[in-house]
Amino acid sequence: MSDKEKLKKDLTDWFEWFHAHPELSYEEYGTTDKIREILTNAGVKILPYDLETGLVAVIEGEKKGPVQALRCDIDGLPVTEQTDLPYISECPGKMHACGHDFHITVGIGCAILLQAQKKDLAGTVKIIFQPGEETALGALKILATDVMDGVEQIWGIHSDPTNEVGVLGIREGYVAAAADRFVIKVKGTGCHGAHPDDGIDPIAAATAIVQGFWTIPARNMNAFHPTLISVARIQAGTTWNVIPETAEIEGTVRTLDREDRVLFEKRVKEIATGVARAYGAEAEITWIAGAPSVYNDGKMAEKSSVVAEKCGFSVVPEESSMGGDDFSLYEENIPGCYIKIGTGKGPTIHQPNFRVDEKAILPAAEYLVELLMEV
Numbered sequence: 112m113s114d115k116e117k118l119k120k121d122l123t124d125w126f127e128w129f130h131a132h133p134e135l136s137y138e139e140y141g142t143t144d145k146i147r148e149i150l151t152n153a154g155v156k157i158l159p160y161d162l163e164t165g166l167v168a169v170i171e172g173e174k175k176g177p178v179q180a181l182r183c184d185i186d187g188l189p190v191t192e193q194t195d196l197p198y199i200s201e202c203p204g205k206m207h208a209c210g211h212d213f214h215i216t217v218g219i220g221c222a223i224l225l226q227a228q229k230k231d232l233a234g235t236v237k238i239i240f241q242p243g244e245e246t247a248l249g250a251l252k253i254l255a256t257d258v259m260d261g262v263e264q265i266w267g268i269h270s271d272p273t274n275e276v277g278v279l280g281i282r283e284g285y286v287a288a289a290a291d292r293f294v295i296k297v298k299g300t301g302c303h304g305a306h307p308d309d310g311i312d313p314i315a316a317a318t319a320i321v322q323g324f325w326t327i328p329a330r331n332m333n334a335f336h337p338t339l340i341s342v343a344r345i346q347a348g349t350t351w352n353v354i355p356e357t358a359e360i361e362g363t364v365r366t367l368d369r370e371d372r373v374l375f376e377k378r379v380k381e382i383a384t385g386v387a388r389a390y391g392a393e394a395e396i397t398w399i400a401g402a403p404s405v406y407n408d409g410k411m412a413e414k415s416s417v418v419a420e421k422c423g424f425s426v427v428p429e430e431s432s433m434g435g436d437d438f439s440l441y442e443e444n445i446p447g448c449y450i451k452i453g454t455g456k457g458p459t460i461h462q463p464n465f466r467v468d469e470k471a472i473l474p475a476a477e478y479l480v481e482l483l484m485e486v
Contacts, residue, residue, distance in 0.1 A: 176234025210270025290435025
């Protein structure tokens with residue numbers, strides 16, 4: 112068996128292990144231990160950060176060059192898997208439904224290949240195995256250390272079930288949205304359902320608030336700028352004949368443009384406050400800012416496309432997504448590029464029947480090595 116065949120087999124075995132043992136955000140202890148074990152056995156240096164979960168590997172080239180980073184996220188989702196894979200999740204209610212098992216394995220393959228070619232590597236590569244991406248803020252654990260000191264550019268990857276193996280989605284510009292969350296508590300006055308005039312109905316106010324939200328994308332935002340608001344939870348009351356004192360609304364706002372993000376938050380708060388007041392109620396608003404939008408640097412996108420074609424990949428324009436990714440937090444100070452890697456057409460991410468074609472693993476790792484070594 113050649114070295115390449117052995118690495119391919121090892122990567123496949125490791126991928127299947129990670130898939131079968133998913134762990135939720137900030138609980139990735141077994142995942143972290145497995146990554147550490149594999150990389151240590153391969154002679155890859157692990158930086159001594161006390162991250163609890165997640166780790167950072169470093170490959171120091173023997174030639175002078177820049178410091179680059181590659182982000183690979185490692186957490187699973189609270190989804191019950193519904194596939195017929197022989198390596199189906201062994202953890203009830205948990206699944207790698209977003210391809211992070213693929214990201215981990217590709218990152219490991221990249222580290223092993225770079226370590227073997229470090230004499231030809233110009234500069235330093237830090238490979239970040241990041242916890243908690245599904246919380247939209249896991250990158251902050253990495254950024255709280257000095258990991259990014261001196262890093263000049265960062266690369267990110269994501270499995271792409273809309274494209275076949277051998278296809279990469281790459282382009283300059285916004286490719287993922289800022290993902291913000293809101294919780295609104297509408298306070299009225301409870302009363303008997305037969306005598307609504309004795310109270311202030313928070314349900315009536317809450318439903319009017321939600322209706323008002325739908326006007327924001329249509330009437331306040333530039334029609335050529337993608338934005339959206341989704342209300343995912345309305346909760347009120349405990350029985351059929353009592354109007355409750357409070358109602359709660361929870362949802363998310365997605366924007367690409369920074370100014371749109373600021374305006375959307377302003378309008379959500381104004382509508383919630385004003386409509387509640389019109390109904391005689393009060394609105395208590397909690398805004399939870401998530402990660403900003405992901406923006407691909409033009410020069411990095413061009414370079415990654417050229418290297419992709421050199422490696423035999425087909426390159427298609429990367430679609431913008433209203434999904435978010437905390438990869439953007441790394442980009443606040445340095446340029447970045449977020450690449451979609453075709454993993455076989457099939458069910459979309461976060462679905463219980465999502466799967467990755469294992470044939471995508473080694474080519475993706477080899478591509479990233481070429482990308483990181485071509486300075």
